[in-house]
Amino acid sequence: METTSSDPTLRSVATNGAADGAERTSGARVPSALEMAVTQLRRAASLLGLDAGLVKYLETPKRVLTVSIPVRMDDGRLEVFTGYRVQHSLARGPAKGGIRYHPAVTLDEVTALAMWMTWKCAVLNLPFGGGKGGVVCDPRALSPRELEQLTRRFTAEISVIIGPDRDIPAPDVYTNPQVMAWIMDTYSMQQGHPVPAVVTGKPVEVGGSLGREQATGRGCAICAEEAARRLGLDLRGARVVVQGFGNVGRYAALHLERMGARVVAVSDSRVGLLDERGLSVSELIAYKKAQGSLRGFDAASTLAPEAVLQVPCDVLVPAALEGAITADNAERIRARIVVEGANGPVTPEADEILARRGVTVIPDILANAGGVTVSYFEWVQGLQEFFWPEEQVDRELSRRMRQSFDDVWATARRLETDLRTGAMALAVSRVAEAVRLRGIYP
Ligand SMILES: NC(=O)C1=CN([C@@H]2O[C@H](COP(=O)(O)OP(=O)(O)OC[C@H]3O[C@@H](n4cnc5c(N)ncnc54)[C@H](O)[C@@H]3O)[C@@H](O)[C@H]2O)C=CC1
Numbered sequence: 001m002e003t004t005s006s007d008p009t010l011r012s013v014a015t016n017g018a019a020d021g022a023e024r025t026s027g028a029r030v031p032s033a034l035e036m037a038v039t040q041l042r043r044a045a046s047l048l049g050l051d052a053g054l055v056k057y058l059e060t061p062k063r064v065l066t067v068s069i070p071v072r073m074d075d076g077r078l079e080v081f082t083g084y085r086v087q088h089s090l091a092r093g094p095a096k097g098g099i100r101y102h103p104a105v106t107l108d109e110v111t112a113l114a115m116w117m118t119w120k121c122a123v124l125n126l127p128f129g130g131g132k133g134g135v136v137c138d139p140r141a142l143s144p145r146e147l148e149q150l151t152r153r154f155t156a157e158i159s160v161i162i163g164p165d166r167d168i169p170a171p172d173v174y175t176n177p178q179v180m181a182w183i184m185d186t187y188s189m190q191q192g193h194p195v196p197a198v199v200t201g202k203p204v205e206v207g208g209s210l211g212r213e214q215a216t217g218r219g220c221a222i223c224a225e226e227a228a229r230r231l232g233l234d235l236r237g238a239r240v241v242v243q244g245f246g247n248v249g250r251y252a253a254l255h256l257e258r259m260g261a262r263v264v265a266v267s268d269s270r271v272g273l274l275d276e277r278g279l280s281v282s283e284l285i286a287y288k289k290a291q292g293s294l295r296g297f298d299a300a301s302t303l304a305p306e307a308v309l310q311v312p313c314d315v316l317v318p319a320a321l322e323g324a325i326t327a328d329n330a331e332r333i334r335a336r337i338v339v340e341g342a343n344g345p346v347t348p349e350a351d352e353i354l355a356r357r358g359v360t361v362i363p364d365i366l367a368n369a370g371g372v373t374v375s376y377f378e379w380v381q382g383l384q385e386f387f388w389p390e391e392q393v394d395r396e397l398s399r400r401m402r403q404s405f406d407d408v409w410a411t412a413r414r415l416e417t418d419l420r421t422g423a424m425a426l427a428v429s430r431v432a433e434a435v436r437l438r439g440i441y442p
């Protein structure tokens, strides 16, 4: 989570319709996250020939909790925030998925994100279902005390459905390890003993896993490497563009740079930076940490944040929010490979346009699964109270990401479809099999 105040993204997502479906200025309607998730599910289900009743079951979240969160603000006012925790599926294990703090959070968006978690955990063959949480708030307008109060009260309200064997939250947009530590502490106070496995993405000092911070971005880079090898693209010297320079984007950029690629453009919510000679990712990370924004960084040129998506490159990593690549701009994407660092950055219509233009899209439920994979390692370490060295985390992450990439690639080839539908088909068939074996669906 970044630390600056008044982030234009907090407004832009509300107006670009990413959360709710809305008209863009050009007139094309951007589907909501839930509409996207359902379209993707139906495409895979029709390829698999799934029973219509089962599809309906899979479209429907298992459990939805809406809570009100009263917080005494620093100026003495009582403010009441709204929060959600959605458990989409528990068929393969406890729910797993992050918590988002953002003013544009809606129940539909959280439901879509929970559904994507179900498929993501299934693609990686993790023993989890899917869940997600969100609080409608602007975290940058809150003081640290208000943020802590909000987090503790939200945790207390959702504690009726979370727990190490029920539902395990983690970070997402604008939440971070400190927020996870407060969640762990609040839940532990209720239980009367420390319960580190109730949440992942914690600071290492209170039971977090080494390697979790970088895991999502590292996983994106591994996917890019696997795709590039199969497409005959050498990553050494390859041009990389990253949209969003938060937890996911910055480490995707860093690991791609370590693989020899040249990061020519990056953006955050305030600015896009372009340098044909290649930007130094470690300098960008240090600058962003110190300034809270990339604005003012000494690059060859600056662009509007959304313009970086159209910079010609070999690998494009959209790592911000849903609905970044739509029918409006998909024709102008000039990348060979799109690695979905964010959840839902490419709409179904844009998927079709990119496929027709020969752009390979590595879907979110595979590309950004490195985070939940190391969250799984963190949960296991917490339950066993036995912690792994970082090399073990990284080695096991790499092994699982590459295996899953192979599985998705093979499924897509067998079904003669794109990687997203291949990944969805793999995930949905695993979840459907768990549902069948458990007899959840008579
Ligand atoms: N943190 C994690 O482990 C995981 C996150 N994700 C997904 O990755 C995406 C990013 O999440 P995090 O990196 O955790 O969030 P974060 O809160 O750390 O960073 C978000 C970044 O996106 C930037 N941003 C927002 N709107 C933008 C725009 N329109 N143009 C350019 N930059 C913009 C922000 O300035 C910030 O740099 C989300 O879709 C999230 O659901 C997916 C898997 C795991």
Ligand SMILES: O=C(O)CCC(=O)C(=O)O
Pocket (backbone or CB within 6 Å): 096, 097, 098, 099, 120, 168, 169, 170, 171, 172, 200, 201, 343, 368, 369, 371, 372, 373, 375
């Ligand atoms: O680490 C986790 O458990 C989940 C992270 C997340 O929210 C996601 O993958 O979208």
